[in-house]
Amino acid sequence: MREQGCRPALSLLKVRDVARRFSSGTLALQGVDLAVERGEFLSLLGPSGCGKSTLLRLIMGLEAPDAGAVEWGRLRPRIGVVFQEPTLMPWASVLDNVALPLRLQGQGRDERQRAARAAIDLVGLGGFERAVPRELSGGMRMRVSIARAFAGKPELLLMDEPFAALDEITRLRLDDELQALARDQGLTVLFVTHSVFESVYLSTRIAVMSPRPGRITASLPIERTATGAAFRASADYARQCGAVSAILAEAMAGAA
Numbered sequence: 547m548r549e550q551g552c553r554p555a556l557s558l559l560k561v562r563d564v565a566r567r568f569s570s571g572t573l574a575l576q577g578v579d580l581a582v583e584r585g586e587f588l589s590l591l592g593p594s595g596c597g598k599s600t601l602l603r604l605i606m607g608l609e610a611p612d613a614g615a616v617e618w619g620r621l622r623p624r625i626g627v628v629f630q631e632p633t634l635m636p637w638a639s640v641l642d643n644v645a646l647p648l649r650l651q652g653q654g655r656d657e658r659q660r661a662a663r664a665a666i667d668l669v670g671l672g673g674f675e676r677a678v679p680r681e682l683s684g685g686m687r688m689r690v691s692i693a694r695a696f697a698g699k700p701e702l703l704l705m706d707e708p709f710a711a712l713d714e715i716t717r718l719r720l721d722d723e724l725q726a727l728a729r730d731q732g733l734t735v736l737f738v739t740h741s742v743f744e745s746v747y748l749s750t751r752i753a754v755m756s757p758r759p760g761r762i763t764a765s766l767p768i769e770r771t772a773t774g775a776a777f778r779a780s781a782d783y784a785r786q787c788g789a790v791s792a793i794l795a796e797a798m799a800g801a802a
């Protein structure tokens with residue numbers, strides 16, 4: 547069902563008319579249509595409870611839709627996942643935490659340690675391989691979680707409000723690091739957030755969701771006329787934050 551080998555469209559992923567109702571009776575998603583294109587940084591922006599995490603779980607294959615389908619392009623990409631909580635093994639070193647998925651895949655010790663060290667360097671934690679999570683700050687723990695996702699060399703990175711629990715300064719820094727990593731590694735990212743400012747800063751496109759039952763009400767490409775702090779301080783950034791906020795408010799009012 548997932549493989550659509552003969553399909554001419556080359557989107558990495560298509561969510562078609564998806565609905566999800568929980569056994570409690572809650573209709574979390576209805577009529578969700580979303581195409582994810584290779585190489586884009588796509589944010590899913592919507593109010594709390596609109597079904598963003600549910601949609602990510604459907605894409606991960608952790609749950610099945612009650613209607614509609616999640617369809618993959620020519621090949622199903624390797625997927626990396628980062629959640630809001632870093633979900634590290636507290637007793638294990640940074641190196642062992644990052645190498646865990648590779649161990650579960652059955653990779654040999656040398657191979658997985660090499661890949662884990664490379665991912666740790668990528669997120670700027672070189673030198674902390676032997677540290678355990680309690681010796682790290684919240685931002686460093688989140689970097690470990692990102693390194694763990696990168697160690698498997700993902701083509702598609704699914705991120706569920708990864709920086710929501712962090713302080714503003716750490717969050718801004720990790721936004722910058724993530725954006726640079728995604729660009730340098732040619733990754734496709736699907737990033738769930740409540741934050742208009744974060745989504746405009748990070749994304750090449752934003753999909754806005756309505757309140758529950760969630761569906762995509764708008765898709766907006768983001769124009770980036772500068773990078774880093776210069777973009778954050780630019781009139782273009784402020785203008786696009788204003789436009790996205792207005793569309794989000796419209797989606798909220800439409801559902802009221």
Ligand SMILES: Nc1ncnc2c1ncn2[C@@H]1O[C@H](COP(=O)(O)OP(=O)(O)OP(=O)(O)O)[C@@H](O)[C@H]1O
Binds near residue numbers: 569570595596758
């Ligand atoms: N396992 C479940 N059983 C019953 N209801 C659920 C379950 N998981 C989620 N829900 C409900 O489905 C709706 C969507 O939840 P979901 O976590 O996907 O929203 P969200 O947009 O990610 O929210 P937030 O931004 O607050 O994390 C909510 O009303 C939630 O209570």
